[in-house]
Amino acid sequence: MKLTSVDKQFCTDKPDVFPAVVVNPDDCASVAESADYIRHHKAVIEQQLARSGAILFRGFPLDSAEAFDEFTASFGYPNFYYKDSLSNAVRINFTERVFTANEAPKEVEIYLHNEMAQTPIYPDKIFFFCLTPADQGGASPILRCDLLLDALAQANPELAAAFEQKGVKYTTTMPGENDPNSGQGRSWKSTLSVETQTEAEEKLARLGYRWQWQQDGSLKATTGKLPAVRTLTDGRKVFFNQLVAAYQGWSGVREHHQDSLCFGDDSEIPKAWLEEIIATAEQYAFDVEWQAGDVAVVDNNLAMHGRRPYGGETKRQVLVALGAATDNIPA
Numbered sequence: 001m002k003l004t005s006v007d008k009q010f011c012t013d014k015p016d017v018f019p020a021v022v023v024n025p026d027d028c029a030s031v032a033e034s035a036d037y038i039r040h041h042k043a044v045i046e047q048q049l050a051r052s053g054a055i056l057f058r059g060f061p062l063d064s065a066e067a068f069d070e071f072t073a074s075f076g077y078p079n080f081y082y083k084d085s086l087s088n089a090v091r092i093n094f095t096e097r098v099f100t101a102n103e104a105p106k107e108v109e110i111y112l113h114n115e116m117a118q119t120p121i122y123p124d125k126i127f128f129f130c131l132t133p134a135d136q137g138g139a140s141p142i143l144r145c146d147l148l149l150d151a152l153a154q155a156n157p158e159l160a161a162a163f164e165q166k167g168v169k170y171t172t173t174m175p176g177e178n179d180p181n182s183g184q185g186r187s188w189k190s191t192l193s194v195e196t197q198t199e200a201e202e203k204l205a206r207l208g209y210r211w212q213w214q215q216d217g218s219l220k221a222t223t224g225k226l227p228a229v230r231t232l233t234d235g236r237k238v239f240f241n242q243l244v245a246a247y248q249g250w251s252g253v254r255e256h257h258q259d260s261l262c263f264g265d266d267s268e269i270p271k272a273w274l275e276e277i278i279a280t281a282e283q284y285a286f287d288v289e290w291q292a293g294d295v296a297v298v299d300n301n302l303a304m305h306g307r308r309p310y311g312g313e314t315k316r317q318v319l320v321a322l323g324a325a326t327d328n329i330p331a
């Protein structure tokens with residue numbers, strides 16, 4: 001397998017680039033041949049992904065949700081089904097494995113985050129597939145979480161140590177009904193895969209949440225202590241959380257962040273620290289400028305992702321499939 005360089009690719013001081021880029025070597029003329037190519041190079045792809053955190057596959061003949069489904073299946077990861085996740089975004093399924101990335105309106109930015117890091121259940125791998133790029137904008141920024149943590153620890157050791165030692169808790173409100181116009185519009189029934197309030201409470205208790213029913217039928221829930229910094233199996237420490245997206249993107253959080261975000265011991269996170277994390281994260285982001293047919297595989301443990309706003313008449317279509325680590329499949 002041969003790696004290609006692209007413009008503005010992030011070069012670290014380690015022997016890897018971010019993201020790694022693989023261009024179709026011209027011998028993959030069909031979806032089946034593309035899937036064979038992945039199976040044949042599985043070992044080196046795995047190695048590259050573990051080091052770099054993201055691989056962009058460009059120029060492969062993929063032009064439908066079904067083709068993307070077959071391509072992702074060739075990697076052999078266990079499925080992480082969106083319906084079983086605790087994600088709070090409204091999405092639409094194309095195949096059992098493939099769904100829309102986020103139904104939020106085009107002018108809305110989805111800020112950098114590790115997928116589902118605000119819940120105790122998150123996917124291991126994320127596949128993005130560009131069916132149709134936007135006319136303007138619509139790139140997906142990605143960010144290496146170990147580089148972000150290194151930068152934060154260097155500039156503000158107290159900040160890095162506090163997040164590592166204390167962890168974080170997130171408070172979200174799940175509406176009574178789906179609201180596709182919100183980045184967090186998934187109803188509590190859908191989010192928790194339940195039908196009744198009793199079932200919802202049982203599930204939340206099992207997952208370590210505390211909760212409060214609201215007058216309008218929505219459900220306010222606070223996680224138990226979740227990690228903000230994790231140590232990966234290779235020893236790298238990563239800033240793994242939802243802080244940037246929650247602070248900037250969740251409704252009302254920028255104004256009253258203490259209602260939605262706190263340290264794992266319930267103490268307040270300084271606002272200035274959240275601002276510092278956001279400014280640092282932006283410096284390390286690489287924008288994946290989508291071309292039709294592109295697939296990006298992101299290691300969710302090592303890299304954050306987001307979505308830039310976009311414009312124009314064309315409907316941007318970026319689809320997603322998720323892979324589970326065998327030890328973290330939703331119950």
Ligand SMILES: [Fe+2]
Nearest residue numbers: 113115116305
């Ligand atoms: Fe996401």
